Amino acid sequence: xxxxxxxxxxxxxxxxxxxxxxxxxxxxxxxxxxxxxxxxxxxxxxxxxxxxxxxxxxxxxxxxxxxxxxxxxxxxxxxxxxxxxxxxxxxxxxxxxxxxxxxxxxxxxxxxxxxxxxxxxxxxxxxxxxxxxxxxxxxxxxxxxxxxxxxxxxxxxxxxxxxxxxxxxxxxxxxxxxxxxxxxxxxxxxxxxxxxxxxxxxxxxxxxxxxxxxxxxxxxxxxxxxxxxxxxxxxxxxxxxxxxxxxxxxxxxxxxxxxxxxxxxxxxxxxxxxxxxxxxxxxxxxxxxxxxxxxxxxxxxxxxxxxxxxxxxxxxxxxxxxxxxxxxxxxxxxxxxxxxxxxxxxxxxxxxxxxxxxxxxxxxxxxxxxxxxxxxxxxxxxxxxxxxxxxxxxxxxxxxxxxxxxxxxxxxxxxxxxxxxxxxxxxxxxxxxxxxxxxxxxxxxxxxxxxxxxxxxxxxxxxxxxxxxxxxxxxxxxxxxxxxxxxxxxxxxxxxxxxxxxxxxxxxxxxxxxxxxxxxxxxxxxxxxxxxxxxxxxxxxxxxxxxxxxxxxxxxxxxxxxxxxxxxxxxxxxxxxxxxxxxxxxxxxxxxxxxxxxxxxxxx
Numbered sequence: 001x002x003x004x005x006x007x008x009x010x011x012x013x014x015x016x017x018x019x020x021x022x023x024x025x026x027x028x029x030x031x032x033x034x035x036x037x038x039x040x041x042x043x044x045x046x047x048x049x050x051x052x053x054x055x056x057x058x059x060x061x062x063x064x065x066x067x068x069x070x071x072x073x074x075x076x077x078x079x080x081x082x083x084x085x086x087x088x089x090x091x092x093x094x095x096x097x098x099x100x101x102x103x104x105x106x107x108x109x110x111x112x113x114x115x116x117x118x119x120x121x122x123x124x125x126x127x128x129x130x131x132x133x134x135x136x137x138x139x140x141x142x143x144x145x146x147x148x149x150x151x152x153x154x155x156x157x158x159x160x161x162x163x164x165x166x167x168x169x170x171x172x173x174x175x176x177x178x179x180x181x182x183x184x185x186x187x188x189x190x191x192x193x194x195x196x197x198x199x200x201x202x203x204x205x206x207x208x209x210x211x212x213x214x215x216x217x218x219x220x221x222x223x224x225x226x227x228x229x230x231x232x233x234x235x236x237x238x239x240x241x242x243x244x245x246x247x248x249x250x251x252x253x254x255x256x257x258x259x260x261x262x263x264x265x266x267x268x269x270x271x272x273x274x275x276x277x278x279x280x281x282x283x284x285x286x287x288x289x290x291x292x293x294x295x296x297x298x299x300x301x302x303x304x305x306x307x308x309x310x311x312x313x314x315x316x317x318x319x320x321x322x323x324x325x326x327x328x329x330x331x332x333x334x335x336x337x338x339x340x341x342x343x344x345x346x347x348x349x350x351x352x353x354x355x356x357x358x359x360x361x362x363x364x365x366x367x368x369x370x371x372x373x374x375x376x377x378x379x380x381x382x383x384x385x386x387x388x389x390x391x392x393x394x395x396x397x398x399x400x401x402x403x404x405x406x407x408x409x410x411x412x413x414x415x416x417x418x419x420x421x422x423x424x425x426x427x428x429x430x431x432x433x434x435x436x437x438x439x440x441x442x443x444x445x446x447x448x449x450x451x452x453x454x455x456x457x458x459x460x461x462x463x464x465x466x467x468x469x470x471x472x473x474x475x476x477x478x479x480x481x482x483x484x485x486x487x488x489x490x491x492x493x494x495x496x497x498x499x500x501x502x503x504x505x506x507x508x509x510x511x512x513x514x515x516x517x518x519x520x521x522x523x524x525x526x527x528x529x530x531x532x533x534x535x536x537x538x539x540x541x542x543x544x545x546x547x548x549x550x551x552x553x554x555x556x557x558x559x560x561x562x563x564x565x566x567x568x569x570x571x572x573x574x575x576x577x578x579x580x581x582x583x584x585x586x587x588x589x590x591x592x593x594x595x596x597x598x599x600x601x602x603x604x
Contacts, residue, residue: 021330
């Protein structure tokens with residue numbers, strides 16, 4: 001089946017636009033790349049493609065009569081799903097498909113992986129129900145070995161997604177999109193796949209580069225009987241040549257290997273080493289980069305973000321990760337890579353992944369391209385409201401965050417669920433080289449106990465920095481004084497002794513481009529311009545007249561809003577369909593390179 005975008009009757013807003021990659025999407029080619037680049041095995045089966053679907057009331061315990069077919073892994077509400085239908089809070093979304101187990105998998109265990117399903121998922125294999133999963137952004141899997149047979153099997157999935165009618169972690173999804181709030185994304189939105197593994201198999205890796213010691217430290221966990229007593233070994237290769245190896249007698253032991261003359265990873269030189277981890281029965285391939293993130297003083301004694309013990313000024317966009325055709329799911333990895341390559345082309349060295357977790361291959365591409373990532377936790381609970389938002393942008397806010405009812409965190413499950421999912425996020429993304437900073441809270445949305453959560457995060461992952469309250473409601477914790485500045489000129493920078501200063505959102509200058517808008521009838525932006533030339537001039541003036549003095553005064557990072565337009569927001573470098581460069585990219589690249597050069601004399 002080829003999805004016909006021209007005749008699809010459901011249009012969420014006037015003037016529906018698509019990206020150039022959408023026309024090439026078919027059930028046969030939907031997200032076919034191996035979904036877990038940091039723990040690769042050669043044998044797997046991709047379950048993306050056409051599934052039966054139906055929608056019932058939430059109270060219904062059996063699937064309804066199926067309404068048709070949906071293209072996995074695109075969310076129900078997206079054009080590329082072939083459905084484009086809003087899931088209501090009192091409804092269940094049902095998926096069904098057969099799957100096949102090859103004869104060659106006999107004697108192996110079989111894992112059923114879900115990249116991400118939003119939000120509460122129940123799964124049945126051949127009529128047997130598995131444990132429910134809550135959370136819309138992170139992978140989960142089941143060992144279905146005892147439930148399957150050779151040949152044809154049956155998979156059934158139900159999903160409940162109450163979105164902004166509940167306290168769940170949901171990011172910018174709402175039932176009624178407006179201003180900075182976007183279309184909800186329900187159901188399966190990342191790859192579903194099967195993987196055969198040995199009876200005792202490698203379950204997790206933990207990779208910890210140590211730049212100061214010139215070594216790499218690897219930990220491992222296995223699944224299966226008698227797994228703790230298993231020996232294991234590691235080989236490190238550089239461009240196909242083995243440079244280090246080691247072994248351990250037990251999975252309770254770590255392996256530490258010296259890396260002679262390490263080639264350090266950086267945005268200018270994103271060097272990666274290959275890694276092979278083996279047990280008696282299993283083998284996985286991985287990779288790592290030698291890098292270190294920290295705070296340190298520059299030549300003038302001011303606290304700065306440091307990469308590999310040298311001050312580095314970070315400059316990049318806020319990246320929402322929304323698409324007009326796939327919503328949360330890019331049409332393809334090629335499309336997803338286009339955004340990252342554009343960011344790199346513009347001369348940036350970082351991005352802030354805003355209240356969304358991407359597929360693992362996104363972070364793999366950042367590792368390869370040399371883009372440092374600030375990773376937001378998914379916002380949940382209660383947003384602070386337009387009035388408070390406007391006042392905070394203009395005048396700042398120091399409100400304390402122990403009032404759980406104010407932040408929408410009064411529900412008994414809400415706070416521990418947030419912390420659980422935050423811990424799972426850190427564990428899931430730990431091995432990616434590119435991630436330098438965790439951002440648990442943004443602009444007060446559902447913010448609670450930010451100071452103690454920052455301390456807990458530092459204990460869980462001492463290798464990264466923490467922006468504990470991006471924008472507002474600063475509780476004095478984490479590693480950064482984190483400012484959001486829109487509408488007004490940048491105020492005088494005020495360095496602190498123990499925290500570096502970052503401009504974690506600014507700009508948001510907007511320009512609407514005819515025939516490239518999600519909804520031509522409305523728009524949102526912080527400062528509006530009428531032409532590309534006018535917008536480019538204003539942007540360059542912002543960098544030269546306001547941002548440059550801040551960098552010279554001690555600023556560690558600046559994050560501009562944003563990579564692309566998103567729905568009615570028209571403040572991107574690109575239009576939402578990725579067709580129009582809204583400013584003169586050549587001029588922007590030169591200006592960005594000049595700003596990044598300001599940090600070079602700062603090195604100690």
